[in-house]
Amino acid sequence: MKVILKADVKGSGKKGDLIDVSEGYAKNFLLKKGLAELATAASVNEIQQKKKAQEFHRAEEVKAMQALANELRNKEVTVSIRTGANGKVFGSVTSLQVSQALAALGYEIDKKKIVLAGGLKSVGSFPTEIRLMEGIATKIVVNVVAG
Numbered sequence: 001m002k003v004i005l006k007a008d009v010k011g012s013g014k015k016g017d018l019i020d021v022s023e024g025y026a027k028n029f030l031l032k033k034g035l036a037e038l039a040t041a042a043s044v045n046e047i048q049q050k051k052k053a054q055e056f057h058r059a060e061e062v063k064a065m066q067a068l069a070n071e072l073r074n075k076e077v078t079v080s081i082r083t084g085a086n087g088k089v090f091g092s093v094t095s096l097q098v099s100q101a102l103a104a105l106g107y108e109i110d111k112k113k114i115v116l117a118g119g120l121k122s123v124g125s126f127p128t129e130i131r132l133m134e135g136i137a138t139k140i141v142v143n144v145v146a147g
Contacts, residue, residue, distance in 0.1 A: 001026045002039035004047060009035055016047055062136070068107070069138040072130060077101040077140060080147025083123070092119030093144050098128065101142075120144050 001023045005013050009030070013019045018039055021030065030036035037043065079097050082090045095114040102109045115129040123144050131137045 003030055003036040004039050004043055005030075005036050007035050016050065018044060018047060062133070065132045065136045069130075069132055069136050072102075072107060072109075072138045072140055075102075075105070075140045076125075076143055077105065078143045078145055079120075080145050081120075081123070083146040087123070087146070089122055092121040093142065094119055098142055102140075 002018060002020050003026050005015055005017050005019060008014050012021065012030075019036075026036065026038075031038070077098060079093045079101050081093055084090065093116070095111040095116050098114050098116070099109055099111040109130060109132075113131050115131060120126050120142060123146055126142045126144065127139050128142045129137055129139055
């Protein structure tokens with residue numbers, strides 16, 4: 001019996017999958033608990049259309065992220081950090097500060113996407129990776145200056 005899953009079912013499939021299961025399993029478990037619906041021609045067609053739309057939107061998102069990655073590649077941002085009289089640094093530069101510096105340049109990047117190895121704890125230039133999405137990353141240069 002062919003059914004379309006309405007929710008993820010462990011061992012059977014994910015939400016939206018068209019699966020072929022035994023009639024007893026379908027009637028006594030999946031349909032009874034509302035985890036699936038019978039697969040009709042209309043519902044199968046609807047699922048195929050939704051999957052095509054999701055693939056299209058995913059492809060568009062990947063294109064947009066690739067363009068952003070190319071635009072950000074080798075950009076430089078400057079972040080100031082408090083220092084003492086003898087040049088000793090107080091604290092470190094965080095991904096939030098780098099995100100705010102990028103926002104000042106017109107790029108809205110979530111701080112969670114900026115990869116800093118434990119924070120930048122000295123004055124200088126540091127290559128920093130930004131992971132925009134899975135498989136798409138770029139590098140920028142963060143200049144830390146005394147402020």
